Amino acid sequence: MxxxxxxxxxxxxxxxxxxxxxxxxxxxxxxxxxxxxxxxxxxxxxxxxxxxxxxxxxxxxxxxxxxxxxxxxxxxxxxxxxxxxxxxxxxRPLWYQQLATETGGGADGALPNGLPNGIAYFSMEFGVAEVLPNYSGGLGILAGDHLKSASDLGLPLIAVGLHYRSGYFRQSLTADGWQRESYPSLDPQGLPLRLLVDASGEAILIELALPDGAQLAARIWVAQVGRIPLLLLDSDIPENDHDLRGVTDRLYGGDQEHRIRQEILAGIGGVRAIRAFTAAEGLPSPEVFHMNEGHAGFLGAERIRELIEAGLDFDTALTVVRASTVFTTHTPVPAGIDRFPVELVERYFGPEPGAVGSRLLPGVPVDRIVAFGDEDDATKFNMAHMGLRLAQRANGVSLLHGQVSRGMFNDLWPGFDQEEVPIGSITNGVHAPTWAAPQWMELGRELLGSDDLSSLREPQTWERLKQVDPGHMWWIRSQLRTALVEDVRARLRRSWLDRGAADAELGWIATAFDPAVLTIGFARRVPTYKRLTLMLRDPDRLEKLLLDDKRPIQLIVAGKAHPADDGGKALIQQVVRFADRPEVRHRIAFLPDYDMSMARQLYYGCDVWLNNPLRPLEACGTSGMKSALNGGLNLSIRDGWWDEWYDGENGWEIPTADGLADEDRRDDIEASALYDLLEQSVAPKFYDRDERGIPTRWVEMVRHTLQVLGPKVLASRMVQDYTETYYIPAAQSLRRTIEPGSSSAGEFDAPFGAARELAQYRHRVHRAWPQVEITDVDSSGLPDAPLLGSQLTLTAKVNLAGLRPEEVSVQAVLGRVDAADALVDPVTVPMRHIGAVDGGRQMFTATTPLPITGSVGYTVRVLPHHRLLAGDNELGLVTLA
Structure with missing residues (x-):
């Protein structure tokens, strides 16, 4: 029963x-x-x-x-x-508290230097621990590491997500290697969660009005992640109708209606959960809101509703919300963005037929919400576009991904070159205490002479690894590899039994894999671009590498395909069928049910971490960082984080065939390069031993990897970067917008006056901009025979269409020109206003030395300028000569 x-x-x-x-x-x-x-x-x-x-x-x-x-x-x-x-x-005071102490306190009770009193961090998944399976892959693990490092640094952060009754899914294999999914139900009372209750002990519920008079309610579970409360909304409660109880059933499951309900609950319900939590706990409301991807983007619309309810008009409320919002994009391809039919959004956010004022967000016009998600396809609502339009600050998750994102979203800033799109980058990091093996952590304590490992954030700390004998480092690596082999054997046995094998036919597993053999790991989600099967491009050559008499390798593969992705499941089946063959099954294995506990063993024990995505489709790829923290060497395509931090000595670069139109040919070339590296460089270094049996060149690469990458790959470095680059500026920007404005007429003297000032400025700029025109550019100051360093004087006449000269930025733009006369790597020079001329036009001028030799060109442009904008490119408006 x-x-x-x-x-x-x-x-x-x-x-x-x-x-x-x-x-x-x-x-x-x-x-x-x-x-x-x-x-x-x-x-x-x-x-x-x-x-x-x-x-x-x-x-x-x-x-x-x-x-x-x-x-x-x-x-x-x-x-x-x-x-x-x-x-x-x-x-105890940590980094954030020390930062506040160093910069002095604020007279109004606010933290100094714009340090936020609170930060709200929204993500659709959180990988904090395997016992709380609210994650599917890298996005969730990154979010979990963000919370842990925020806790270690003392940030006043509150995180928000959903509690999924069945988490993601458990993976197993059929006899023929096809992925099976199961969804065990999770009892929240058996998890490290507490229910948010009121003073009488009753569960606090948040409620959302849905179409057709339906009401969606959710209770709030709190997971305490060190100092950080993680609020998880749960719709599986008696107050909901049967279909609404299932809104939080599974991570990334269901159709588009199910998905938009989840994202409305995460965004709008998430803000309401924060309000309920801070009120119940006596905490200040967060000043900064950080969207980890666009899934929770509706949070901005809810915050606008709150401000309208408090008496602001829509555009002033939008100004306040934008000032204090940060958006992080994680996808390098349009296909990775959630897009909903516009009519679905209109149905959820429009007024109920025949009901006065019965809507999800009273006071917020549905057409303004739809405009946030506008894209080229007028029938689609783009969640990433909404995130970017609701946030004054945005970033990708590696330098390369920042470049890709600027190109991907360039159309939102028409007239600007890709490099000027206001999307920055902060390279992801990983939480060392979670992912570094205990042996490495113990070595760190020995080298520091302390249990306090906070100084691991300092590069000079890692220089102490020079004191460690190569033999000791090799002993640690060998210990970890041996433990991995034992774990792999146990998982292999369970998998084969689950697939229907008899125990009597599994004797070979006792000697499968070898603690002395070069061990390579490849584990991640299985979308097509990650190319799970590139290693099988030439199966005979791979088999030869696995079974080499003198320098064998062994390969451990793991990963989950999305339940609806039959193509991904077919890739897994290819690997399983190859690995099932008696000739190689002791050297290669696919391990099902990849999760944090398996990942940890792989990062600890693998000598090499393999990553071969289609460049530049890997946004960051933090799995290789975790391997590096354990002395693993990366063997990777130059994508994501590896593109910026590979230095020739901390692993190997797999050459790419970027731009090759024939995808099959590209795969052949890159697979061949992979085989060559394994055969000619990786394996020889691993097996070249000194008289003590130590691969000295290999160990020096391990030491160099730890010294160079150790301080860079830490999530503490990442969270510090977010704090200094985005959280503090966002808090400063928020505080400026809620102050009285700067108008001499006095119409902005009330609170939020600055926000009203900026909102009206935006109105005037958008109305005037079609008539803004550069009518004349004079370069009479250009010498007849210009030399490097010669002075160039440019003068421009500009029709500002009623805008004041101080409300715009006029710039001269100079640089080398290509064959099509496009400016390459241009520099901008501010032009100063020198007065008005006939017809009300304004004169601007600049003098600058010629910065380069060769074919040089220039142009002049006009951009909006306001003290409350994050940059002159923020509004996406520009007029070129």
Missing amino acids: KALRRFTVRAHLPERLRALEHLSGNLRWSWDKPTQDLFEAMDPGLWKQVGCDPVSMLGHVGPERVDELARDESFVQRLDALAADLDDYLQ
């Missing part, structure tokens, strides 16, 4: 062990090894059985064992010390 419902019953803890609930309820245990060791000590066998989950451990440990532990003075002392350490971690 099957149970109707699953729920968790925990053992009653005596007072002496009550701190176990405190430790298990804060997900800091997921990156704190001493806390994990404490729970394992309760019952090592049970710890492994419950998946190394403290909450589950407390639900399964027997009362006799609990009583025994309560009498164990040594255990109780360890428990008390760890509880005290957690309390100290949660309360």
Whole structure:
């Protein structure tokens, strides 16, 4: 018989062990090894059985064992010390508090230098720990690492997402290697979550008005990630109709209507959840809102509704929202963006037929919402476009991805060259305590002489690795490889049994893989562009590499295809069928059900991390960073983060055939280059040993990788970059917009006056801009025989269509010109206003030395200028001569 419902019953803890609930309820245990060791000590066998989950451990440990532990003075002392350490971690000043102290306090109670009082971080998935499977891949793992590092740095951040009843999916294989999905139901009461309740103990609900009079309600679960509260909205409650209870059933499941409901709940419901949480906890409302991808983009529309309700007009409210919003894009291809039919958006955001004022966002015109998502296809609503239009600051997740994003979204800033599109970049990072093997963390403590590893953010700290004997580094790498082989064998056995094999025919697994053999890992989601099967392009050559007598390699492959992606499933099946062959199955394996626990073992133990996407379609690719943190060497196409940080000594670059129209030919060329590298460079370095059996050249590459990449790949560096580059400027921008404005007439003297000023300026600029014209450019100051450094004087006459000279920026633009007269790598020179001429035109001039030799050209342009804009290119308006 099957149970109707699953729920968790925990053992009653005596007072002496009550701190176990405190430790298990804060997900800091997921990156704190001493806390994990404490729970394992309760019952090592049970710890492994419950998946190394403290909450589950407390639900399964027997009362006799609990009583025994309560009498164990040594255990109780360890428990008390760890509880005290957690309390100290949660309360002591960290980097953010030190930053505030260094810069002095604000008289109005605000943090100094624009440091935000609070940051709201929205993501559709969060990979914090495997026991909370709210993630599918890199986006969620990145979000989880962002929260952990924000906690380690002391940021006042609140995160928001959805609680999926079935998470993503569990993956297994059929006998013929086809991916199967299963969706086990998760009991939130058996997870490290607490329900947000009011003073009377009742669950706090947020509510959303949907079409046809429906109401969607959600409760709020709180996962405590160190210092960071993660709010997860859950629609599976009795207050909802049956179909609405399923809104939060699965991550990335369902049709477009299901998806838009999820994204409305994440964005609009997420803002309402933050308001409920901060009110219940007595916390300040966040000043900065960060969208991790466009899924939660409707949060901006909800914030506009709040401000309209407070008395602002739409455009003033939009100005305030934009000033304080950051948008991060993670996709390098249009196909990766959520797009909804416009009529679907209109149905959810328009007024109910026959009902006065019954709508999801009262006071917010539906046509303005639709305009946020406008794109070339008038029938589609583009979530990324909405994110960019609602955020004053935007970024990609590596230098190369920033370049790709500027090209991808160039049409939103017509008239600007790709390089001037206001999308920056912050390269992703990974959370070292989560992803670095305990052996490396222990070595770090030894080198620092301290348990405080915060100085790992400093490059000079990593220079201490020069003190470490090569033999010791090789011993760590060999230990980790041996542990990986044991783990692979256990997973292989489980997979083969699940596929229908008999135990009697699996004797070969006991000797499958070899702790002494060069081990390569390839694990990630399975979209087409990641090219899971590039390694199989020449199966005979791959087999020869696997089975080489003197320098063999072994290959571990893992990854999930989206349940609706039969093409991805077919790629997995190709790998499985190749790996099933008796000739090679001891050297190559596909491991199903890739998750954080498997990933960790792979990052620890693989000598080489393989990545071969179609360049430039990998936005960042943080899996290679995690391998590098463990002394793994990357073997990768120059894409994502590897494009900017590969230096020739920290791994290998797979040559690319960029621009080749024939995709099959491109795959052949790049696969051949991969095989050549493995055969001629990677394997020889690994197997070339000194008299002690140590591959000295290999170990020096490992040392160099750790020294050079260690401080760069850290998520703490990433979160510091976000704080300094985006969060602080956004908070400063918000505070400027809510101040009285600068008009001498006094019409902007009230609060939000600056926002009203900017909103009216935008109106005037958009109205005037079609008539703004550069009527004449005079270069009479150009010498007859110009030399490098010669002075060029340009004068321009501009019709400003009623705008004042100080409301525009007039620029001379100079640079080398190509055969089509396009300016290449131009420089801009501000032109100053020198007065009015006939017909009301304004005169501007600039004098500048000629900066380069060769074919040089110039032009003049006009852009809007206002002190509250993040840049003169923000409005996407430009007039060229």
